[in-house]
Amino acid sequence: MSRHRDLMRAYDGELTPEEAAELERSLSDEDRRVLAGLEQVGDVVRACEPEAVARFAGVADQVMAALGESDVADSSGPEVVVDRGPARPVRKRATSMPVVVAGLSLAIAAAVALWVTTPKAPAPSAPAPLGASFTSPTVPVSPSAPTESLLEPPDEDADLAATIEAVDFGNQPGSIFMVPAGDESTPVVWLEDEPAGARMEPL
Amino acid sequence: MRARCWFLLVPALLLALPAVAEGNKGGKAPPARTEKPKDPKAKDEKRPAEVELATEVMVLHATNSGKGIDSAIGKMPELKKPPFSSYDSYALLSKTRLPLSKDDKTMTLPNGRVLKTKLLEVMPDKDHLRISASINQPKGKTFLPLLEVKAKVGQAFIVAGQSYKGGILVLVIRVVK
Numbered sequence: 210m211s212r213h214r215d216l217m218r219a220y221d222g223e224l225t226p227e228e229a230a231e232l233e234r235s236l237s238d239e240d241r242r243v244l245a246g247l248e249q250v251g252d253v254v255r256a257c258e259p260e261a262v263a264r265f266a267g268v269a270d271q272v273m274a275a276l277g278e279s280d281v282a283d284s285s286g287p288e289v290v291v292d293r294g295p296a297r298p299v300r301k302r303a304t305s306m307p308v309v310v311a312g313l314s315l316a317i318a319a320a321v322a323l324w325v326t327t328p329k330a331p332a333p334s335a336p337a338p339l340g341a342s343f344t345s346p347t348v349p350v351s352p353s354a355p356t357e358s359l360l361e362p363p364d365e366d367a368d369l370a371a372t373i374e375a376v377d378f379g380n381q382p383g384s385i386f387m388v389p390a391g392d393e394s395t396p397v398v399w400l401e402d403e404p405a406g407a408r409m410e411p412l
Numbered sequence: 413m414r415a416r417c418w419f420l421l422v423p424a425l426l427l428a429l430p431a432v433a434e435g436n437k438g439g440k441a442p443p444a445r446t447e448k449p450k451d452p453k454a455k456d457e458k459r460p461a462e463v464e465l466a467t468e469v470m471v472l473h474a475t476n477s478g479k480g481i482d483s484a485i486g487k488m489p490e491l492k493k494p495p496f497s498s499y500d501s502y503a504l505l506s507k508t509r510l511p512l513s514k515d516d517k518t519m520t521l522p523n524g525r526v527l528k529t530k531l532l533e534v535m536p537d538k539d540h541l542r543i544s545a546s547i548n549q550p551k552g553k554t555f556l557p558l559l560e561v562k563a564k565v566g567q568a569f570i571v572a573g574q575s576y577k578g579g580i581l582v583l584v585i586r587v588v589k
Contacts, residue, residue, distance in 0.1 A: 371562065371587075372561065376559045389493060400573035
């Protein structure tokens with residue numbers, strides 16, 4: 210590995226005269242083939258350089274134009290482009306920015322549109338209770354809450370039956386349910402009363 | 413510079429879309445909103461309707477005395493369905509008409525409690541009503557503090573469960589004209 214590095218340094222002219230002379234004396238046939246290969250690689254790179262420069266020169270112009278740096282626009286020569294580093298990252302930045310901005314804008318617009326078009330729930334007006342719904346035959350309601358509220362019934366159900374909108378069972382347990390009556394249903398409020406003898410009769 | 417303008421133009425156009433949508437939506441909203449404001453004069457217009465409306469309260473006594481369903485009760489298929497079917501006898505104790513108004517209308521039940529009904533409002537469609545009912549125990553605790561029902565003429569609701577003479581009371585409350 211170090212031998213190849215020495216050969217590359219020798220090819221690039223980085224060796225001291227003493228090191229170069231010593232390497233020259235110890236060159237084997239394989240070393241000479243490696244040096245010849247390096248020469249060929251160098252030829253290829255030099256041959257491709259103008260093409261690569263010309264390929265990325267337009268990108269640099271576009272970037273400079275986008276940035277509005279008119280003073281840098283003159284630096285469209287091949288050397289300037291190569292010195293500024295690889296052209297690929299610059300090109301990626303120039304094309305991704307509009308996409309990012311457009312994407313963010315679309316997301317914001319979609320969110321705002323959803324927020325605007327979604328129907329707002331009416332603010333609850335205390336202490337007005339909510340509506341009661343009886344789409345199922347039996348809707349038990351816990352008696353623990355002072356005021357029980359259920360959902361608003363569909364319009365078609367509202368026409369078929371009365372609707373319990375709110376109920377306060379007080380201290381005793383109770384339930385709400387629907388009893389079918391032909392095509393219609395009748396809401397029932399059922400209270401669990403204590404035995405007649407256990408409560409105080411009116412005077 | 414052209415690219416910079418594009419950066420600003422695209423978000424501006426996209427953000428303007430919801431505003432346009434809101435504008436279109438707003439055009440449809442006013443008709444619905446115009447129904448909500450309550451005009452005092454409108455209440456006065458409903459006064460005649462309130463006078464005509466009433467609740468018919470049938471007080472039934474459910475027992476298992478084997479007497480069957482009183483024919484005076486009329487057609488009530490609910491009584492043959494659970495949980496009412498757990499009683500085999502229903503007797504009509506009273507049928508009382510309570511005018512519906514913004515003021516409380518009361519009637520005394522056989523067990524001494526007092527049923528109170530009140531008209532809360534006539535719905536905008538002038539077909540449905542919101543009425544409240546409560547059952548109080550004189551000199552005692554409130555049995556059913558609050559019950560609010562939305563119904564239209566002919567529809568009924570039932571309040572049942574009060575203990576009475578070996579059975580229960582079943583109150584069938586129907587909106588009538």
